Amino acid sequence: MGVFVGSEALRQGLLTRHQLRTHYRRVFPDVYAPKFSTLSLDDRTTAAWLWSHRQGVVTGLAASALHGARWIDDDIAIELNWPNHRAPTGIVTRNDSLLDNEIVCVRGLPVTSPVRTAFDLARRGPVDAAVARLDALARTTHFKADDVRDLAALHRHNRGVRRLDAVLDLVDAGAESPQETRLRLLLMRKFPRPSTQIPILRPDGYRRYYLDMGWDDINVGVEYDGEQHRTDQESYRRDIKRMEYIQSAGWLVVRVVAGDRPKEIVARVGAARASRAYRK
Incomplete structure (x- = not known):
């Protein structure tokens, strides 16, 4: 038995x-799970919906996760569109305007559509965090920014709408992690906007590798190296071969790892760009 409504199970004689x-x-009031089970985000989302007497609509990050977005922690607060001001710890309720065509069914739960989910994520939290969340949603759903803007025209009085255009302009589905998003945003504050997932071609013209981001007019790339590059020997060996090929194709690549200071990153990238400034 997964998550369930306790009073229903008792009434039905199940236990x-x-x-x-x-x-x-107890997960939430009158919602239970096996005592020693580890609850996934899906489990907690279902539990929150059951707590709402099956009336709430899943929104925000929980909705994004149901649509397939990655990099969302299992312990986030579950956001529901449901008029209740006494939500228990672990649930956030809102009473926003929500049209019927902005709700879809995912795994048996009512969930905001990808476009509506993007609209909500864009309006809340620090800008960089909102962009990272939208990047992840865009990578899996391929929502269109103009569709989000059209939806916003129907909800002009919702909080955070004024910043919507600025946030959407920063979204890039090429980001493969929140770290890549933060790196891209850092670079955009100092340099022209980099392209993402730049194809590096084989001699026969087919794509062989991709660079995280960079400027193909001057062949300068920037890569974010995650932990797997240091902990997985096979990945490390593949990465060496990959980088040797990319460099042989004429690219100058700046590699960034966790812990690198923003000023240092900007300085290194600036130096790389300056060294290629006169290349055509």
């Missing part, structure tokens, strides 16, 4: 009060 008390734990 006794003693069994409910000893073998299960």
Whole structure:
């Protein structure tokens, strides 16, 4: 038995009060799960919806995760569009205007559509974090910024709408992680906007590799190296061969790792760009 409504299970005779008390734990009021189970984000989202008496609509990051977006923690607060001002810890409720065509069904749950989810994510939280979340959603759903703008015209009085255009202009589905998003945004504050997922071709013209981001007019790339490059020997060996090929194709690549200071990154990238400034 996964997450379930306790009062319903008792009423249906599926278990006794003693069994409910000893073998299960309360996730939210009247919503239970097996005592020693580890709940996934999907489990917690379902539990939150059950707590709303199956009336809430899943929104925000939980909706984004249901649409397939990555890099979302299992312990985030579940956002529901449902008029209730006494949500328990772990649930955030809102009572925003929500049209019927902005709701879809995913895994049996009512969820905001990708476009509506993008609209909500763009309006909330720090800008860089919002862009990272939108990058992840765009990578999996390929929502169109103009569709989000059209939807916004129907909800002009919602909080955060004024910043919508500026945030959407920063979105790039080429980002493969929040770290890449933050790196791209850092570079955009100092240099022309870099392209992402730049194809590096084989001699026969087919794509062989991709660069995280860079400027193909001067053949300067920037790569974010994640932990796998240091902990997985096979990945490390493949990456050496990959980088040797990219460099042989005429690219100058600046590699960034966790812990690099923003000023240092900007200085290194600036130096690389300056060294190629007169290349055509």
